[in-house]
Amino acid sequence: MSLKIQIDAQIKAAMLAREQARLMALRDIKKFILLEETKEGKTGELTSDEEMKLLAKAAKQRKDSADIYRQQNRPDLLDKELAELLVIEEFLPKQLSxxxxxxxxxxxxxxxxxxxxxxxxxxxxxxxxxxxxxxxxxxxxxxxxxxxx
The missing domain is CATH 1.10.10.410 (Arc Repressor Mutant, subunit A)
Structure with missing residues (x-):
């Protein structure tokens, strides 16, 4: 099952459960996928390798933002980034110890x-x-x- 289909199913589940933070994170992932698929020179479908690179990039962005918010003492924004990071990490392969x-x-x-x-x-x-x-x-x-x- 492709990542896009998994994300769509998760979006529906988050909508039904009224989980706003999860829903926002899933929509962000879907946005990244759609942007990558419609880039010039792309075929419209992403390989699993491209999907993993995309998720890793999104996770890195969240980590970097979380570090900045931690330094600036912004717990409201920090919590949001960390919640989105947890959702993204569900779709990434397990990290090495x-x-x-x-x-x-x-x-x-x-x-x-x-x-x-x-x-x-x-x-x-x-x-x-x-x-x-x-x-x-x-x-x-x-x-x-x-x-x-």
């Missing part, structure tokens, strides 16, 4: 033969592709940097 992330990156470092911080680019190129959607880019970068130091 710190231990799993460390193990995968150590395996990649061994495969590439990296040994110094100057090799970070080699490892990041592979890690960002293989771990896309499974871990945050910032977390990957920090782990690679720590392991190569």
């Amino acid at each position: 710190e231990e799993d992330l460390k193990a995968k990156i150590q395996e990649m470092i061994a495969r590439v033969g990296a040994s110094a911080p100057s090799d970070m680019g080699k490892v990041m190129g592979i890690a960002s592709k293989e771990l896309a959607g499974l871990a945050d880019g910032k977390a990957i970068s920090m782990m690679v940097k720590a392991l190569l130091a």
Whole structure:
């Protein structure tokens, strides 16, 4: 079942349950999907990989906004962003734990033969592709940097 169909079903359920925060988050996801599908040069259907990238982008936007609202002491807006983030994360694959992330990156470092911080680019190129959607880019970068130091 495509993400768009899942979102439509969830929107109907949220409307019936009168869950406004969830409904707004789902409508935002649907908006992102429709914008991506109607972009110039697109066929009108998204692949599952494109859908996951879209959701990851939306989740990152919510996290960044939440950090800003936390710094500015705006709990009203912070709560809204965090609620939307929880809804988005329901559709994303489960994120890797710190231990799993460390193990995968150590395996990649061994495969590439990296040994110094100057090799970070080699490892990041592979890690960002293989771990896309499974871990945050910032977390990957920090782990690679720590392991190569």
